[in-house]
Amino acid sequence: MKIEEFDLVIAGTGAAGMSAALRAEALGAKIALVEKSAYVGGTTAISGGVVWAPNNHHQRAAGHEEDRDLLRAYMKRVSQDRGDESLFDTYIDELPRAIRFLEERAEFEFTPLLDYPDYQPELIGGREGGRSLDNPLYDTKRLGVDRPLLRRNLVNGALPLTIGEAMAYRVFSNPFGLPYQEIVQRGKDGIVHGGAALIGRMLERLLRAGIRPRLGAAAKRLHLEDGGVGGVYVEEGGETLLLKARRGVVLASDGFEWDPELCAQFLPIEMKHPLSPPHNTGDALRMAHSVGAALRTMNEAWWTPAVQIPGETVDDIAPLHRGEFSIRCLPHAIIVNRRGRRFTNEARNYNDMTKPFFDQDSSRHEPRNLPAFLIADGQYLERYIFLAASRGRPIPEFIPHADSLEALAEKTGIDPTGLVDEVARWNEFSARGEDPDFGRGSSAFDRFYGDPEAPVHPNFGPISRPPFMALPIHPGAMGTKGGPRVDRHARVLSVEGEPIKGLYAAGNAQGSIFGAGYPGAGATIGQAILFGTLAAEHAAG
Ligand SMILES: Cc1cc2nc3c(=O)[nH]c(=O)nc-3n(C[C@H](O)[C@H](O)[C@H](O)COP(=O)(O)OP(=O)(O)OC[C@H]3O[C@@H](n4cnc5c(N)ncnc54)[C@H](O)[C@@H]3O)c2cc1C
Numbered sequence: 001m002k003i004e005e006f007d008l009v010i011a012g013t014g015a016a017g018m019s020a021a022l023r024a025e026a027l028g029a030k031i032a033l034v035e036k037s038a039y040v041g042g043t044t045a046i047s048g049g050v051v052w053a054p055n056n057h058h059q060r061a062a063g064h065e066e067d068r069d070l071l072r073a074y075m076k077r078v079s080q081d082r083g084d085e086s087l088f089d090t091y092i093d094e095l096p097r098a099i100r101f102l103e104e105r106a107e108f109e110f111t112p113l114l115d116y117p118d119y120q121p122e123l124i125g126g127r128e129g130g131r132s133l134d135n136p137l138y139d140t141k142r143l144g145v146d147r148p149l150l151r152r153n154l155v156n157g158a159l160p161l162t163i164g165e166a167m168a169y170r171v172f173s174n175p176f177g178l179p180y181q182e183i184v185q186r187g188k189d190g191i192v193h194g195g196a197a198l199i200g201r202m203l204e205r206l207l208r209a210g211i212r213p214r215l216g217a218a219a220k221r222l223h224l225e226d227g228g229v230g231g232v233y234v235e236e237g238g239e240t241l242l243l244k245a246r247r248g249v250v251l252a253s254d255g256f257e258w259d260p261e262l263c264a265q266f267l268p269i270e271m272k273h274p275l276s277p278p279h280n281t282g283d284a285l286r287m288a289h290s291v292g293a294a295l296r297t298m299n300e301a302w303w304t305p306a307v308q309i310p311g312e313t314v315d316d317i318a319p320l321h322r323g324e325f326s327i328r329c330l331p332h333a334i335i336v337n338r339r340g341r342r343f344t345n346e347a348r349n350y351n352d353m354t355k356p357f358f359d360q361d362s363s364r365h366e367p368r369n370l371p372a373f374l375i376a377d378g379q380y381l382e383r384y385i386f387l388a389a390s391r392g393r394p395i396p397e398f399i400p401h402a403d404s405l406e407a408l409a410e411k412t413g414i415d416p417t418g419l420v421d422e423v424a425r426w427n428e429f430s431a432r433g434e435d436p437d438f439g440r441g442s443s444a445f446d447r448f449y450g451d452p453e454a455p456v457h458p459n460f461g462p463i464s465r466p467p468f469m470a471l472p473i474h475p476g477a478m479g480t481k482g483g484p485r486v487d488r489h490a491r492v493l494s495v496e497g498e499p500i501k502g503l504y505a506a507g508n509a510q511g512s513i514f515g516a517g518y519p520g521a522g523a524t525i526g527q528a529i530l531f532g533t534l535a536a537e538h539a540a541g
Contacts, residue, residue, distance in 0.1 A: 002241040006032045008539050009232050009245040010252055011219035011284065014042030015195070015525045016507025017252035018202040019098065019532030022105050025209045029540035032243050033211060034234050036218035036253065036279045037315065039151035041199040043276040043479055043508070044525060046153045049194035050163055051110065051529060052522035054131040056096045058112040064130035068092060074118070074125025075519060082515025084296065090488045090534075091513065095526055098533040099133070106201040108136055111164055117444045118520035119349035128444045132521040134163045138197035140190040142204050149215070150203060151277065153196050154314065155322050160186045160193040163521075172326035173451035173458075175385045195525070219253060222287050228501025229291065248502045248539035251492075252532055255480035255508035256282030257301065258318070266298045266482055268358045269367070273306035273476030278318035280479060284509035288484035291503065294495045296511030298482035302524050303354035305335075306476030307374070309388055310398050321476050324374070325350065327387070328473075329449035331461025332380035334426050335473060337369040340409065340418025342426070344369075345438040347446035347459045351518035357475035373412060374473045375423070378465040383451070387471060395467060403466040412470045423463050433457030478524065481512035490535035504539060506531035 007029040010020045018040075021033045039045070053059075055066045068089075075088045103109055110133035117128045137160055140147045161171065161183060169178050192200055206213070216236060223231035223242055231244035256262040257274035259282040264270065274280070289295065305324045312320035327333050328346035335346050344356040359368040374386075381391050389395045402408040405423055409416035429435050433456040440446060441459035450458025484492040484505045491499035492510075505511075507528030514523060 002239065003244060004032065004241065005244045005246065006030050007245065007247045008250065008536065009034065009219070009243045010250040011232065012042060012253035012507070012509065013040040013199070013213050014044040014252065014507055014528060015198065016509065016528035016532040017250070018199060018206070019102065019529045020250045020252055020506060020536040021206055021211060022202055023101065023533045023536035024540040025206060025211055026105060027536065027540040029247065031211060033206070033213045034217035034219055034236070034243070035213050035215050037277060038215050040149045040203050040213050040215070041151035041196065043280070044195040044528070045151035045199045046155065046277065047195035047525065048163055048521070049135040049196070049198045049525065050113070050522035051099065051133040052131055052520040052526045053095045053099050053133055055092050056099055056112065056131070056133060058110060058133065059130040062112055062114055062130065064114065070125035072125070074123055075514070077123045077125070078120050078517035078519045079515035080517055082297070083517065084485070084513040087488060087513045091526070091530060094534060095530040098529050101533065102529065106205045108201055110134060111136065111162070113163060113167070113521070115167065116163070116521055117448050119351065119445055119518050121444045135194055135197045137162060137186070137191050137193050138200040140192055140200055143200065143207070146203070146207055147190065149213070150196060150200055153192070153194070154312070154320055157192065157196065158187040159183050160191045162193055170452070172449065173330060173384065173453070175390070218283065219251070219287070220283060222249065222291055222503070224291070229503040245502065248504055248535070250532070250535045250539070251284040251287060251503070251505040251509045252507050252528070253284045253509050254280035254282060256280065256285050256482070257477055257480045267301065267480070268299060269475055271477065273321040273474045275304060275306060275321050275323050275476055275478050277314050280508070284505060285483050288492055288503065288505060291500055292494045293484035293492045293500060294497065295482060296485045297515060300481040300512065300516050301477035302351060302479055302481060302518060303475065303477050304350040305354050305357070306474045307387055307471060323350065323476070323478065324473055326449060327374055327376065327384070329446065329459055330380065330384050330451055331430070331454045331459065332463055333374060333376040334463065335372055335374055336414065336419060336422055337372050338414055340415045340420070340422050342422055342437060345435070345440045345446070347440050347449060348443065349445055349518060354475050372473050373414060373470040375463060376469050377463040378467055379461060381467070386469060389469065395469060399469050399471050401467045401469040403468070405468055408468045408470050414470065427462040427464060430456060430460040430462045433460045479508040481508070481514070483509050483511045485511045486531060488534065489538035490531040491538065504535035506535050
């Protein structure tokens, strides 16, 4: 078997792996960066790229100071008391430092999103803006011939907008008011935004330092040596080789959302709609487990509702699931189950609003709320975009539509009496802008994703004018949260609570420190950048 020797072997090229690589490179370590897929960037490259970094220097410069006790209280509460409280101070103190390093090393500056609310801003210590950071646009021409290495964002990569711009244009509530020509031109010119911009910059810096990610190289099994982890067996080009690691192996690779068996064992629902690229199959979890790692947060994911356009695929091997972030928050749209009943606050943050999709009917042993449908009407269509339907164009056949709610119910199998009744109830709520059933619109977060120009309330509007549409909507996830427990140096801890020598984990490969919660926009990439950086500092420092 071929053997190669390094200081550090890093698996995965998302935010976690790239952060580890950048930091280790700066510390002078000899590193191997292996990536299972054919592209650099993972889920990070198709993401909004926002980083939730409370206490960051941009926020402070804008006058948004943090109170540590309140911030800790928020993190504890939002994690539903299942977070790793021993690491909250690490997040508060060390992520801002990691962000500064990243900015200096990759030569850019984040912008604070001063109006982007935390995901539960009304909880103690929650805020209505300032903690989330936005990426500037990035010109992929800077990568030269290596440009094709960067994973493409299939959902909105053709419309490169910073999150700040998207907010200013009101991209969801004013979709016909965007300067499309200019934005499309950016896309044609090779400009990218969000997570692709973040990864593009990191990749450029690494390539300049002579570090080239090894694509199509999957870390599969740990090599044990001297009472610890001394390397990793990698499948590359049809062969297995051993990459020895003098100082450590960083598992910055995968959650397990694309492994049906692991999902069936640990998650509360059948995972049919992961939003990540289809390479996150639990390799990191299996490797960590095989050497006695303690696990945490195994039954949680970064939950997000998903919709699909038939025929769309990722890497030609899996269907593309699109996160549904907007339709459900806008006026003239609700979500119902097959009985025609609403069952969640549609406009709540995606992590929390998805959980009622899991409710079980305990007498029938079947999901109470599935299948579920996004229902909207002609008024919606006049103002906004309904996935692939918009005004002045025929509604695509894959979106069931009809001229009456009864006919729509017949087409979709929704109970007609329930649907008609529920829509009448919703219309009553819409007239007064209040939802006594689920509290829609009661949080600053709900309103942030609504339409500020809606006559009664940003999240309310009646469903009363044909055509009526019903789009299937599914419980999905950006990635899983379960994995090995880590300490403040990102060292993987054993079931006895001791660090396993030579083994680190970061990002969605680690057991999340946020338990059942999602504190704010960017908390998953924040965790990935932080623990990737800490792993490199401990191993290579
Ligand atoms: C549409 C969308 C928008 C999002 N927006 C945001 C946002 O704005 N802010 C935010 O914080 N989060 C966001 N997320 C979630 C976020 O993108 C991910 O949770 C985060 O990027 C995970 O980073 P990571 O480095 O842990 O993993 P990934 O970015 O998924 O990278 C893991 C990499 O490891 C590779 N890999 C897998 N197995 C192996 C192996 N055995 N060996 C080697 N390599 C392997 C994978 O191919 C992948 O490239 C979004 C997600 C989606 C889908």
